[in-house]
Amino acid sequence: MALKEFDVFIIGTGTAGKTVAYDCAAEGMTVAIADNREYGGTCANRGCDPKKVLVGITEAYKMSKDLEGKGIVNPPKIDWKALQKFKSTFTAAVPAATERDLKKAGIKMYHQSPKFLDENTLSVEGKTVKAKKIVIATGLKPLELKIPGRDYLKISDDFLDLEELPESIVFVGGGYIGMEFAHIAARCGAQVTVIEASDHPLDGFDKDIVSHLTEASEKLGIKFIFNARVSEVKKLQKNYRISYQKGGKTESATARVVFNTAGRVPSIDTLDLEKGNVSFETRLTDGQEKGVSVNEYLQNPSNPNVYSCGDVSASGAPPLTPTSSQEARIVSLNIREGNHTKMDFPPVPSVVFTLPKLATIGLTEEEARKKGYDIAVNYKSVPNWFNAKRINADVYAFKIVEDKKRKLILGAHIIGPEAGEMINLFVLAMCGKLTTENLKAMIFAYPTWGNEIKGML
Incomplete structure (x- = not known):
């Protein structure tokens, strides 16, 4: 059988891997992609998306419980089996739909995790394939606890x-x-x-x-x-x-x-990276891998034919779906146009979907002080503010870290019912370098949660 050769071979079919695959295929490149699990990656199949469906039901439940006696009579009960059935409507079709779309784009698919044979050669499904560029986008997997039982x-x-x-x-x-x-x-x-x-x-x-x-x-x-x-x-x-x-x-x-x-660790242990001369990083404290080493172009320093994006990349970016998409865009451009696009991330928000939600962007107070900023900190617990009171939410607090000299927001940290949406306004403010005075001068719709950020400054 003739040796298969591709312009680009991508390992991983999540957000990052698919983005690179579609971009390169659209440019007329020969592209292959591989995964040892169901196609579509962690977020859509077994991560963010199904989790948020489960959270959605508990949001409705919590609000009804909080308003019991204030207009709500007989709060609902949760039917776990029905909830799981509803969740499956979001996940069940993902693998087949992903494969259908990849096939339509002319991308060759493999259903196994490849192993490196040398810098440009992989073994997958018992076949040997070569690629000019190889992209590692395998994501993370659960950290194994090495304990009895x-x-x-x-x-x-x-x-x-x-x-x-x-x-x-x-x-x-x-x-x-x-x-x-x-x-x-x-x-x-x-x-x-x-x-x-x-x-x-x-x-x-x-x-x-x-x-x-x-x-x-x-x-x-x-x-x-x-x-x-x-x-x-x-x-x-x-x-x-x-x-x-x-x-x-x-x-x-x-x-x-x-x-x-x-915790979770990079999914790289089955790739035989050493045979491909692909360097990776470990944390000195516990010996766990941090991920595939990359330079400012998200290219591996020891094997320039390899790029890495998404959670598996040791880029320093937080392991989140939006950063995976951003890294994939950078890798895609650099493969198609040469190394012209450097990794330069804007402030990245993160949300913990507990109830109440916890959302954050930028520096914590401790981090800002360590970096030597002259800061003003506004930290308050405000369950008496209107939007919390109207739904009888008893937890609502914020901490805003401001650079005193420049009047710029260095960090925003919120806990409350709509913290996940409110933090996006701070993304706009920080990316746009809006001062606290700029924000206070703006007019927001009232009485919305977004309007309350002016009271946080």
């Missing part, structure tokens, strides 16, 4: 596909995935425990704003075990026993199901 741990994929909600759940890790799932599960009726190695959840977010979420989570019934490291999982008759080290002692918790939400 780790095979009993479920992952985020399993939570999103639960046919029935267990009576009790332990989440190992209080990052954004663990916290979002904890809120969904607790509102749907499960007893939830979060075991976290730090002294608070959501490491990297503003601690003051996070404290409001921790308190709200505890009121919801979520139990936190902080400063604890899980050491073993044992199967009992009906439950699992999760042993953890805390304060020099071994303690334990039990639950029907245990989920590993301790």
